[in-house]
Amino acid sequence: MLPNILNLPNFEILDMKESENDYRFLAESINSPSSHCPKCGSVPNYYKHGKKEQLFFDLPMHAKRVGLIVKRQRYRCLDCKETFFEDLPDMDVNRSVTNRLIDWMQKASLEKTFTSVADDIGVDEKTVRNIFNDFVTELEAHTDFRTPKWLGIDEVHLLKNYRCVITDVENKSVIDILRKRNKDIVISYLSKLQDIDKIELVAMDMWNPYKSAVNTMIPHAKIVIDKFHVVKLANEALEKIRKANRKNMSAKERRQLMRDRYVLLKRRKDLNDFDDQIKLQVWTNKFPLLGQAYELKEHFFDIYEAESIDEAYKLYQNWLSNVPKELMTYFEDLIKSMNNW
């Protein structure tokens, strides 16, 4: 008998073999047999009926995989003549892993691929995936997914595809990620939400399939276009003007403005560095059209500071009438979005 270096007090270690990547332990349970036959329920009226070796995987040790061959006792009941195996504490007998390895795999799977987790411990990838799926099901059962009052729909580019991201805007949390971002997928998701009437506002970017899914499923909800996606277009207009202006610049100036462009894209009120303020002044004086576009960008952002819809509307009309003809094409996308959305 070997010292119990596995720290599994319910087992006795009989033997150990070590190879380059693996440890193999031979072990037996030291637990007393069950108090009744699991097949017919009779009080102990059974006898030992051979042993069977079963391989279990355990936590890796010294960066080697650990396998535990358990000599599992078989019994035969005298009353029902059925055979059964002893219970094994600390083991998941269906998955052939220790319970503590399951915990370990669940955490590891959050950070690594199933294949690499499987490789670390010696089980096959499918086992890791199944255990992880069980874990997710369990987490979902214990998580209270409440339909938010303010639903957010956006996307993220993951594994070569746009995935729709569903958020609770009020509580600043991600609720779900959908495989795709088309209308049918969003409709099918919304149709499964409980208390869909609770949704008052839906924040989204300017993506028609979202709008039409929301209009179909929650027509009472008000659609709010995420400010980020709108003001972004003002900055993009500014960038287009900077690029169009390159033909009027020397190569050196072009490179310098490329490096300095952040002073144009930042809000004036966030430009705390004195050097940055000077840079902004130099560039906007040198290229008046860029300066004008910069002011337009700033004023566009200001619309979002309005106290009321009326005020915002007036600010926007005023802004629009201040866009000079020669800058119209650059702000076209922004203006079009404002009209359409």
Ligand SMILES: [Zn+2]
């Ligand atoms: Zn029995």
